[in-house]
Amino acid sequence: MIAAPALFLALVSFWEMVVVSRVRVRAPSERDWQALSAAVRAAHRPGDLIVFAPGWIDPLGRHYLGDLIPLEMAGRMDAARYPVIWEVSERGARARETADLEPDRSQDFGRLTLRHYRQRAAVVVTDFAAALPGAEVSGRSRGAPSVLLEEVGFEPHRCVVVVPAPDQTVRIRYPAVELGAELVGHVGLADVFTRRDVRDPARLVVSIDGRTVADLTVGVDDGWVRFRALTTPHAGAVVEIAATAIGPRARDRRVCFAAEARR
Amino acid sequence: MRIPGQRVRRRLIAAALAVAALIAVLATQRHTGIARDEVPYMTSGAKYARWWIDFASLRDGTTSERRITDTFGGAHPTDNNREHPPLMKTLFGLSRILFCDVLGWASELTASRLPTAVLHAAAVAMIFGLGAQLWGSAAGLFAALLFLLMPRALFHAGLATFDAPMVALWLATLLAYHRSLASRWWSIGLAVAFGLALATKHNALMLPGVILPHYAWVAWRRSRVAVGDPAADPSSAAARPGRLVRLRGFVRALVRIQPFLVPALAVGGPLVLIAVWPWLWFDTVQHVRDWISFHTHHVHYNFEYLGENYNHPPFPWHVALVTTLFTVPVATLAAAVVGAAHTAARVRRGTAVDPDRAPVLLMALSAAVAMGVFLIPTTPIFGAEKHWAPAMPTFCLLAGAGIISAGDRVWRALVMRRWIPVTGGFARPAGAIAVGLLVASAALSETVAAQPYPLSSYNALAGGAPGGADLGMNRQFWGVAARGALPYLDEHVAPASGQPPVPVYTHDASPAWGLYRRLGLLRAGLPDAGGEERGVQRSRAALVIHERHFARHDIMIWREYGTVQPAFVLTFQGVPLVSVYLRPPPLRQDVGH
Numbered sequence: 001m002i003a004a005p006a007l008f009l010a011l012v013s014f015w016e017m018v019v020v021s022r023v024r025v026r027a028p029s030e031r032d033w034q035a036l037s038a039a040v041r042a043a044h045r046p047g048d049l050i051v052f053a054p055g056w057i058d059p060l061g062r063h064y065l066g067d068l069i070p071l072e073m074a075g076r077m078d079a080a081r082y083p084v085i086w087e088v089s090e091r092g093a094r095a096r097e098t099a100d101l102e103p104d105r106s107q108d109f110g111r112l113t114l115r116h117y118r119q120r121a122a123v124v125v126t127d128f129a130a131a132l133p134g135a136e137v138s139g140r141s142r143g144a145p146s147v148l149l150e151e152v153g154f155e156p157h158r159c160v161v162v163v164p165a166p167d168q169t170v171r172i173r174y175p176a177v178e179l180g181a182e183l184v185g186h187v188g189l190a191d192v193f194t195r196r197d198v199r200d201p202a203r204l205v206v207s208i209d210g211r212t213v214a215d216l217t218v219g220v221d222d223g224w225v226r227f228r229a230l231t232t233p234h235a236g237a238v239v240e241i242a243a244t245a246i247g248p249r250a251r252d253r254r255v256c257f258a259a260e261a262r263r
Numbered sequence: 264m265r266i267p268g269q270r271v272r273r274r275l276i277a278a279a280l281a282v283a284a285l286i287a288v289l290a291t292q293r294h295t296g297i298a299r300d301e302v303p304y305m306t307s308g309a310k311y312a313r314w315w316i317d318f319a320s321l322r323d324g325t326t327s328e329r330r331i332t333d334t335f336g337g338a339h340p341t342d343n344n345r346e347h348p349p350l351m352k353t354l355f356g357l358s359r360i361l362f363c364d365v366l367g368w369a370s371e372l373t374a375s376r377l378p379t380a381v382l383h384a385a386a387v388a389m390i391f392g393l394g395a396q397l398w399g400s401a402a403g404l405f406a407a408l409l410f411l412l413m414p415r416a417l418f419h420a421g422l423a424t425f426d427a428p429m430v431a432l433w434l435a436t437l438l439a440y441h442r443s444l445a446s447r448w449w450s451i452g453l454a455v456a457f458g459l460a461l462a463t464k465h466n467a468l469m470l471p472g473v474i475l476p477h478y479a480w481v482a483w484r485r486s487r488v489a490v491g492d493p494a495a496d497p498s499s500a501a502a503r504p505g506r507l508v509r510l511r512g513f514v515r516a517l518v519r520i521q522p523f524l525v526p527a528l529a530v531g532g533p534l535v536l537i538a539v540w541p542w543l544w545f546d547t548v549q550h551v552r553d554w555i556s557f558h559t560h561h562v563h564y565n566f567e568y569l570g571e572n573y574n575h576p577p578f579p580w581h582v583a584l585v586t587t588l589f590t591v592p593v594a595t596l597a598a599a600v601v602g603a604a605h606t607a608a609r610v611r612r613g614t615a616v617d618p619d620r621a622p623v624l625l626m627a628l629s630a631a632v633a634m635g636v637f638l639i640p641t642t643p644i645f646g647a648e649k650h651w652a653p654a655m656p657t658f659c660l661l662a663g664a665g666i667i668s669a670g671d672r673v674w675r676a677l678v679m680r681r682w683i684p685v686t687g688g689f690a691r692p693a694g695a696i697a698v699g700l701l702v703a704s705a706a707l708s709e710t711v712a713a714q715p716y717p718l719s720s721y722n723a724l725a726g727g728a729p730g731g732a733d734l735g736m737n738r739q740f741w742g743v744a745a746r747g748a749l750p751y752l753d754e755h756v757a758p759a760s761g762q763p764p765v766p767v768y769t770h771d772a773s774p775a776w777g778l779y780r781r782l783g784l785l786r787a788g789l790p791d792a793g794g795e796e797r798g799v800q801r802s803r804a805a806l807v808i809h810e811r812h813f814a815r816h817d818i819m820i821w822r823e824y825g826t827v828q829p830a831f832v833l834t835f836q837g838v839p840l841v842s843v844y845l846r847p848p849p850l851r852q853d854v855g856h
Contacts, residue, residue, distance in 0.1 A: 002676040005601045005669035006698050013594040013705035016723040020708045023727030027837025056732040059809060059817075059832050059839040066828025074827045090837075091729065111837075149822050151815040154572060192565060192812045196574040220575075 028090055032110030037064040039107065039114055040086055044068055049082035053093035061088050075149045075158035077186050077258040078226070080122035087115040125180045125233075126261035128241065129160050132172070139170035139242075142252075150256045152188035153223025159256040161190060164202070164245040166253075174239040177261060179208070179231045183239075185259030187216060188224045191252075195220040200250035204257055205242045217246070218255075231261065273395050273403075277388040280407045284387040284420075287411060288380040289373065292421025294715040296746030297372065297775035301423045304352050305359070305375045305778075307344035308423070310334050312356025314541070328545055335542035336550070345550075346557040347425065349540050350462035354378035355423045370782055375423040383420030386431035387411050389438060390656050394663045397616045397623065401692060405699040406656075406663030409595045412706035414713035414720055415648050416655055425464040426649035432460035433470065433653040437629055440474050443521050444481060444620045450523035450531070457528060458535020465558050466650065471528050472632045477625045482520055485619065486512035561643045565812035570735025572811045577640030583651050584634070589725040589736060590648050591658060594705035599658045602665030630657035647718075647740060666702055670695025716744055716835045728836035742771030742808050744840040747833040749785050751843055755830070756804045757786040766792035768805035770816050799823045805844045820844050 040050065050069055052061035062069060065088070079085060079097035087098050090112055103115035129147045137145055145162040152159070164170045187204045189195050199220055206214040206229065213229035231237075239261075245253035314334045317325040324330055336345050344352065355375040362374035369377065387407045394403030410416065420427040436456040443449035460467035490504045490512045504512075537543045543550050565574045568582055588596065606623055609615050616623060633654040636642055673694035677683045712727070713720035718739045721731030732738065758765050769776050769791050776791040792802035799805060799819045807816045807829075821827050829842035 002679070003669075003673045005605075005665070006673045006694065009594065009598055009601060009666070009669050009698050010701050012597040013701040016593045016705040017708045019723035020705075020712045020727065023712065023723075023729065023836050027729065027834070054733060056738075056838060059807075059829060059842045060834065060837075062827050063829050063832045063842070066826065069827050071821055071825065071827065074821065091733065093733075149818055151818050154811050154814045156814070156818045156821065192572070192574070192815060196563065196565070199575065 026111060028109075028111035032112045033060065033064050036088060036109040036112050036114050039109065040065055040068070040088075043116075044086065045084065047082065048084040048086055049073060049076075049079055049097065050086045050088065051079070051095040051097045053087060053089045053095040053098075054091065055095075057088070057090050071149060072158060075156040077157065077159075077260065078184070080184070080262070081124055081260075083119060083121040085117040085119065087117065089113040089115060122184075122260070123180070123263040124260045125178045125263050126174075128174065128177075128185070128239070128257075128259040128261075129158060131174055131177070132160055134174070136173040136175065137170065138173070140165040140168040141170045145170065145172055148256075150190035150254070151192065152190050152256050154192070155224060157186070157188070157190075157224060157256060157258060159186075159190075159258045160241075162243045162255050162257075164243055164250075164253060164255065166245050166250045167248045169242050169244040171240055171242045174241075176235070177237045177239045178235045179237045179239075179261045180233050180263035181231060183208070183213065183229045183231050183259060183261050185214070185227050185257060186224045187218055187227065187255065187257040188222060189218060189220055190254035190256040194252040194254060198250065198252050200245070200247045200253065202250065202253040202255045203242075203244040203246055204255065205240075205244075206259070207240045207242075209238050233263065269400075273392065273400060276395075276400065276404065277391045280391050280404070280411075281384040281388040284384040284407075284411050285380055288383055288417065288420045289377070291417060291714060292373065292376055292380070295418065295421050296715075296743035297772075297778055298422050298424060298741035298743050299771055299774050300741060301372075301375070302774040302778060303344050304347075304425075305355055305371075305423050307349075308352035308354070308356035308375065309359060310343065310356070311349050311353040312360055315353060315357070316360070318541075326541070326544075331541045331544065335540065340553065340557050345542060346554065347464065348462040348536065348554070349542075350459060351378060351423075351425050351428050353539070372423075372778065372782055376421055379422060379424065379427050380420055382428040382431035383416075386427070386434055386656065389431070389434050390659055393434075393438065393622070393626075393656075394660050397660070398664045398667050401695050401699065402660075402663035402667040404663075405598075405666045405695075405703065406659040408699075408703050409592075409598070409662050409706055410656060410659040412703060412710045413591060413595070413655060413659075414710045414717040415590050416652060417710060418713075418717035419649050419652065426652050429460065429464045429466060430652045430655065432456060432463050433467065433629070433633070434656050436460050436467070436470050437473065437625055440477075440524075441620060441622055441625060443524065443527070444478075447521065447523060450521060450527040453524070454527040454531025455535055457532035458538070461532055461536040462539045465555070466633075466636075466653070468555075469632050469636060473625070473628045474524070474528065477621065477628050478521070478524060479517070480624060481619070481621055482516035483513055484621070485520060486516040489516065558643075563643055564740075565810070566647070566740075567735060567737045567811040574812070576643075578637075578642065580638045580640055583637040583648075586648050586736070587634070587651070587654075587658075589721045589731065589734070591655070591722065592706035592709040593722050593724050594702040595658065595662050598662035598665040598669075598702050600661075600665065601669055602661035602663065605664055605668035606661065626657040626660055630654035647737065662702065666699040667695045670698045673698070712836075715747070716840060718743060719835050719838060719840060728838040732838045738810050738838070739808065739840060740810065742773075742775065744833060744835075745769065745772035745775065745806060745808055746779070746784065748806060748831065748841045748843050749779060751831045751833075752789055752804065753786045756789065756843075756845065758788040762788070764788045764790050765803045766790050766801050768792045768798045768802035768816075768820065770794070770798075770806065770813070771808045772806060795819070796823075803846045805846075807842045807844070809839050809841065817842070 052058045087095050101117040105116035107114050142163040148161045149158050162170050201217050201219040203217045214227040243255040337343050358377045359374045362369045363371045390410050391403040391407035394406035439452040439456040443453045563574045634651040674691045719728050725731045767789050779785040792798040805820045824846050830845045831843040832839050833841040
């Protein structure tokens with residue numbers, strides 16, 4: 001026992017040298033990426049979603065496969081509308097989009113793993129971002145609501161951006177909406193710097209034919225928050241989405257929402 | 264009694280270590296990109312240096328309020344970089360003028376970085392000196408080596424910034440104070456060192472928080488010994504003196520041990536600060552207030568830590584501890600733990616080194632204060648390990664002690680088993696040397712592996728850069744890694760002669776762009792496109808230096824270029840550091856990283 005400290009230091013030192021020497025070797029090589037890229041390209045169909053795990057390999061993944069990822073896909077609200085998902089994984093990681101799925105195919109390419117998933121895709125009957133031009137807008141805001149690719153929760157999201165004046169509400173009324181069995185959406189505050197400098201939250205209220213089906217308050221650290229309401233399938237519904245900047249100091253609340261009525 | 268030969272030997276070792284450190288820093292910085300903050304420091308430093316040259320030349324008007332304001336001050340909080348004291352910037356400027364402009368021995372960048380490297384080398388020598396004094400030359404040697412082999416400390420030592428100099432001057436202040444406990448004359452050294460530390464960076468303001476509690480402890484202990492209190496002097500057979508006697512003894516000790524301590528800290532140090540900062544030569548109180556107020560109202564940086572992006576208090580209290588755990592070589596930390604246990608055991612046994620001046624307590628307080636401020640959740644978020652770097656010498660000194668203690672125990676184990684004789688000559692230091700070399704080798708492997716991106720590097724405990732990324736630790740800051748993308752831009756993006764320029768959106772590398780061009784690291788025809796949306800719109804190529812909150816730059820580029828596909832991704836241990844996008848139709852689409 002008297003020599004235990006020396007033994008401890010020797011073991012730690014050896015272990016550290018071994019770990020350090022292996023870190024670089026364990027990174028996927030250019031060849032791994034190219035082989036995986038070729039395999040994806042051979043079987044990929046337009047509309048297949050490609051995701052990367054862990055998230056930090058995303059730039060590398062886009063470097064090799066980014067031409068198969070349109071902006072709309074990169075800024076998706078969620079993965080529900082994609083019947084096929086390709087997952088490029090390193091270090092055994094899983095993407096959020098495949099968490100509840102089982103792969104029907106999996107292949108290793110050196111340090112990378114390619115997994116193929118199928119799911120029952122959601123059928124979108126109304127995309128509220130795409131339907132924005134037909135909506136009626138009321139309330140005080142900075143500029144008119146518009147559909148943009150924005151950063152929310154440090155991720156890209158294509159959404160309707162509305163910036164209500166402080167303590168004001170902007171109502172976006174969709175006059176004749178086709179509804180399905182559910183209405184699913186996400187909301188968050190865009191832009192990291194305005195989130196840092198102004199800490200006040202925003203509120204989003206969704207109502208269908210005058211009945212509130214979702215009422216959320218989103219803060220600066222909440223990211224991309226999901227909401228869902230069961231609906232009765234029919235055409236001609238009046239859907240109103242009201243965004244409020246809560247409080248007199250709530251300037252620059254870039255409320256960013258996306259929503260879909262799904263069959 | 265000190266052996267003269269030993270003193271000379273130690274000085275020679277200290278000098279050799281300093282030279283080795285200087286060479287190591289200057290060699291590694293050659294591959295280091297330009298940190299965003301270096302550029303304003305170098306620019307201001309050149310102005311300050313020219314002012315001092317004019318001052319020394321007795322040029323008319325140099326000391327006019329207007330000339331001083333134009334050089335060091337200004338109406339706005341960041342005019343002429345007035346938010347930071349001038350010492351290091353002035354040295355950067357003087358070094359650049361001497362070694363680049365006059366002698367032509369070094370580039371503008373290397374010449375500007377030289378003063379930091381010199382101070383880091385001095386810190387290595389000081390750590391050796393203190394370690395040798397406390398636990399012998401071998402302990403000092405390993406402590407100094409382990410400090411030199413800290414990947415992030417070595418990185419900061421090669422930049423024209425303030426963090427490595429702050430470590431050196433923080434340490435110099437503590438050493439001067441420690442000496443002042445034995446010699447009143449050293450209070451002058453204390454005032455000078457503290458003043459220079461104040462003139463380097465505002466975290467020097469925390470130094471009294473180390474010195475004053477330590478001084479109180481020293482005074483308390485000496486007063487107890489003086490009045491024969493058995494609590495402080497177990498050999499004393501006297502009855503415990505009364506409370507009033509003890510209090511009187513304590514006050515007397517406070518006044519007598521170093522009567523010039525408070526004047527040195529409260530008057531001498533500030534006078535040195537004022538002497539080297541001409542902006543404080545007038546409206547002193549207001550200018551000091553402006554300086555401090557900038558930092559107390561400092562904007563919160565975005566900083567990723569354990570998967571969350573923090574840019575507003577409260578910041579987790581454990582960030583300094585966990586970041587240290589993941590960035591200092593593990594073997595060094597382990598040796599420091601052994602050293603701390605060994606030192607604590609000695610204190611318990613009443614065999615602490617120099618209990619009269621308590622140097623180990625001083626270094627422990629130094630680390631506690633340097634890191635402790637960042638345990639307060641409301642401390643502004645500056646980010647990164649560099650802010651509590653003055654704690655690192657303490658870790659290294661303890662590691663030196665740990666190595667010696669562990670080696671000594673090996674020797675004792677061998678003696679107990681009678682495998683070697685008690686008077687085994689070389690056998691006793693051999694154990695410590697073997698352990699020390701192993702620990703230093705581990706630290707060396709971390710330091711080598713971290714090049715040239717130590718800010719993205721994490722230690723074996725974290726799992727290297729990929730482990731750091733998995734843990735959600737900060738990827739990098741200051742835009743340093745942009746340098747790694749320059750060869751790609753040169754080769755694949757730079758226009759041929761006679762072709763129109765290709766503006767590049769550079770975001771965090773923007774301040775360094777012109778300097779890269781002047782240093783010949785970037786070909787002509789790749790101007791900075793400017794900032795934010797308009798810069799992206801003007802650009803034909805774009806960089807994104809990956810930090811979590813910089814995802815917004817990717818998105819701006821995607822919107823403008825209509826593609827999410829970077830043409831090039833710079834990686835470190837497989838972790839993306841920089842993406843380069845080309846506006847379609849691509850100038851040339853290359854694959855590789």
